[in-house]
Amino acid sequence: MKNCFLLFALLLNLFIAGCSSPENINSNELKKLEMKKTTDQTIEDDFIFRLVSEKAEYQEGEEVNLYGEILYIGKKDEVIIHHSASVISFSAREEIRGYDIDYAVSEIGASTTLKKLGYPYRSGYDKGSVIKSPFDDNTEDYEKFIEELLEGDGFPLGYYTVKGIADFSAETEGDAEKGAYKMEATIEFKVVD
Template sequence: MKRVLFVSSIITFVLLLVSCQPTDDFDQTQLEEYEVKQTIAETREGDFVFRLLSEKEVYEENESVELYGEIIYVGDEEEVSIGHSASAILFSIEEKVRGYTIDYAVEDIGTTTILKKGENYRKKYKKSIHYSEEIDPKEYIAFAEEFMEGDGFPPGYYVVNGVTDFFLSPVEDDDGAKHFELEAEIDFLVK
């Protein structure tokens, strides 16, 4: 009798231990519900074109995701100076299956970039994710840690919102800087 009680106690302990572990409810078959709409998007405002692009519609789990934002100046001047935060291009990503957002952090302000007429200013997405061990759920923290491992993204359906937010420095006959904020959205899958 003592042996049966001891074995059932061990089984109960193991079941409790397993049930307390964070789980990732992600199931690859959930990806079948999603269809990639566009891997290139472009917007234009005044003399500026903003383009957001992913090299592929579908990436493998450990494959590097090639994601870029571009600003192209198409005005009359040979070059213009723009003022912006640490980066002229910011990426906000949402993994739709899990409902997780991978946002950007704005660091410095007051940075200047020279755009030459007709030349692409291109910024490649660099992985980063922010979380709080005190506030965020264990599942999100596990996702964040997996996200930062290696070059690829965890499996999922990703929607990327790219933004360029800058001021065009005033020219001599102008009385103020002009503000531009252009956005574009693309999507891709990781299987």
């Protein structure tokens, strides 16, 4: 009797694990999800940081167009900002599977001149900068997901949130640093079949 109970418990656990596998995304339920925030912006002092997904819904295999941009809206004609290799970095999460998609940014120091409103600094999301999350258990499913992400033209089927961070310091007319900025914005999109 005890062996039957153990066998039943083992089969039940395998059944539950199989049904809740993060790779089993219900495509019909995914299509019903409404994406509410494909654009977000933050304003701080003389700067606007904007994060944009050109669409709320992409088809599996379709290129996903995401970008962040910084606009200078101050009184001067231009301002110099100092930053790492890129002013803008991205982190993404596939919410149904719970997978984090980290983004590497080189710490190389650089400077960019921003002209007054109308000439934004723009940086697009680059899948070539994606790295495996050091915080995930890096399960076999996660490894397959990252491989599919990096090898395909678009993103795998799923519901994604993306956080963009603009991290820089600013100076005006060669003066000492005016201040450090770490501006954040978050958007969402989904990929359906």
